[in-house]
Amino acid sequence: MRLRADRLTLGYGGRAVVHELDLDIPDGSVTAIIGPNGCGKSTLLRAFGRLMKPMGGRALLDGAPIHRLPTRQVAETVGLLPQTPLAPEGLTVADLVARGRHPHQTWYRRWDADDEEAVARALRRTGTYELATRTLDELSGGQRQRAWIAMALAQETELLLLDEPTNHLDLAHQVEVLDLVGELHRETGRTVLLVLHDLSLAARCADTLVVMKDGRIVAQGAPADVLTEELLADAFGLRARVRHDEETGVPLVIPLSRQAVKGD
Numbered sequence: 001m002r003l004r005a006d007r008l009t010l011g012y013g014g015r016a017v018v019h020e021l022d023l024d025i026p027d028g029s030v031t032a033i034i035g036p037n038g039c040g041k042s043t044l045l046r047a048f049g050r051l052m053k054p055m056g057g058r059a060l061l062d063g064a065p066i067h068r069l070p071t072r073q074v075a076e077t078v079g080l081l082p083q084t085p086l087a088p089e090g091l092t093v094a095d096l097v098a099r100g101r102h103p104h105q106t107w108y109r110r111w112d113a114d115d116e117e118a119v120a121r122a123l124r125r126t127g128t129y130e131l132a133t134r135t136l137d138e139l140s141g142g143q144r145q146r147a148w149i150a151m152a153l154a155q156e157t158e159l160l161l162l163d164e165p166t167n168h169l170d171l172a173h174q175v176e177v178l179d180l181v182g183e184l185h186r187e188t189g190r191t192v193l194l195v196l197h198d199l200s201l202a203a204r205c206a207d208t209l210v211v212m213k214d215g216r217i218v219a220q221g222a223p224a225d226v227l228t229e230e231l232l233a234d235a236f237g238l239r240a241r242v243r244h245d246e247e248t249g250v251p252l253v254i255p256l257s258r259q260a261v262k263g264d
Helices: 041-048 071-075 093-104 113-125 141-154 171-188 199-205 229-236 258-262
Strands: 003-012 015-025 030-034 056-061 078-081 159-163 191-195 208-213 216-221 240-244 251-255
Touching (some): 015 216, 030 171, 041 159, 041 191, 141 171, 216 229
Parallel strands (some): 078 159, 159 191
Antiparallel strands (some): 003 015, 208 216, 240 251
16 A cells, blocks of 8 residues: 555644554555545545644554655645635646746756657647647636646645535536546546545445544445445534445445434
């Protein structure tokens, strides 16, 4: 496993929010971390992206503690798209995506044809090639999110971490972005680790689900095995029905109202 957590403890201001967590991320797969708000999902992803130093234990990349590795080495291996990425006003899509090539630039290696092709390839794969000259401010939410994913792709890393890539998007754009992630995974074989809120969409896009509660893992496995009514009640405090969708072959989570629960 290229990404591992070994008794990993993470927190803020001396308060732990992830507790002695052990986790292996399957290589070449799409893994989605799900769980209620405040359970430590995004915190865990930040540690794998080298944005947080552990309070205890280790976040490992190829067997080495990530926070001890050189920044450039991590950036050449792990692409991270945070939950609320920021860009300067007036930045064009092409300029944003070109920033994904910064880890490959050194004093002896300047921008060259390989970088140009990597940017063009990322734009084409995300359907943003025709948007290259437009500014991010001009784009819809779905277009903007595809542009950010293109930037992460331009890094050409083998590991891609996405924190809430569907955040603030309507349902159609959520499906669009996750379909794009699936296509990129199938085309390139990249290992993808993402944090998601929508349980049915997570089941639809991921090979493996990791369920967190109170900073710990309570379940891990294939969506059909993990998403049970008992698990939803325990981890989320959610009364729901889980149905198998015949068209997609994945479980669907149907929340129940309080009235429906009483009449059960």
